[in-house]
Amino acid sequence: MKQEALLRSYFIAAAITLLVQPQKAVAIDFKEEIRPILSDKCFKCHSGPRAKGKLRMDSDDNFAKRIGGDDPVIVPGDAVGSMLAVKAGLPRSNGDAMPPPPARERGSEPMTTAELNLVKKWIAEGAKLEASEEAPAEAAMAATVHTWVNTEGKKLEAEFVGTEGANVTLKMAGDKVINYPYAKLNAESQALAKKLAAE
Numbered sequence: 001m002k003q004e005a006l007l008r009s010y011f012i013a014a015a016i017t018l019l020v021q022p023q024k025a026v027a028i029d030f031k032e033e034i035r036p037i038l039s040d041k042c043f044k045c046h047s048g049p050r051a052k053g054k055l056r057m058d059s060d061d062n063f064a065k066r067i068g069g070d071d072p073v074i075v076p077g078d079a080v081g082s083m084l085a086v087k088a089g090l091p092r093s094n095g096d097a098m099p100p101p102p103a104r105e106r107g108s109e110p111m112t113t114a115e116l117n118l119v120k121k122w123i124a125e126g127a128k129l130e131a132s133e134e135a136p137a138e139a140a141m142a143a144t145v146h147t148w149v150n151t152e153g154k155k156l157e158a159e160f161v162g163t164e165g166a167n168v169t170l171k172m173a174g175d176k177v178i179n180y181p182y183a184k185l186n187a188e189s190q191a192l193a194k195k196l197a198a199e
């Protein structure tokens with residue numbers, strides 16, 4: 001019983017966290033987060049003009065040739081099917097694993113599960129080598145405050161968080177989150193909520 005109550009409070013806490021967090025996650029930055037992993041685990045054989053398997057990861061121009069296109073090791077958006085993620089995720093005993101199995105290559109360490117998951121997430125997000133202009137870290141931090149007007153003409157300054165059933169979730173100064181009935185907003189604010197929810 002006690003555990004059940006604990007679990008329930010955990011789920012409620014998680015639901016609130018989801019509600020409060022901004023909807024747009026910051027995209028994974030290749031240079032900051034992915035390149036160091038590749039450098040650590042793959043560059044030994046996949047850098048320089050004599051890179052193995054015609055897969056050169058240390059030069060963006062060269063690496064980009066194997067992302068999408070005719071002979072891809074990465075298919076943007078396909079984290080599960082991309083050859084690079086598949087090979088990096090194979091058990092060390094598998095002859096196709098990357099780095100090559102210890103019997104063939106001693107001293108080369110595979111990606112950790114956390115590293116592989118990050119790489120997969122990056123592929124799922126489109127495997128961009130350049131930082132995305134749509135979601136730079138600064139812009140994602142500074143959410144826009146809108147003016148909301150209800151049917152009685154009362155104004156409220158708040159960030160848009162999301163829509164929840166018949167409510168619009170808004171975040172006011174001091175991070176106070178409220179669920180406001182959609183029907184009580186004036187037409188203009190209803191249209192604004194619709195537009196922001198679709199973004």
Ligand code: HEC
Binds near residue numbers: 046110
């Ligand atoms: C010790 C050397 C070595 C390391 C380290 C290494 N690789 Fe390789 N890789 C190779 C060799 C050799 C080939 C070509 C022959 C083969 O496919 O087994 C290759 C081929 C590949 C290919 C296939 C390219 C193609 O078009 O066929 C992929 C994908 C790949 N490696 C990914 C990785 C990743 C990801 C890492 C880092 C986690 C990595 N490799 C680390 C030696 C290495």
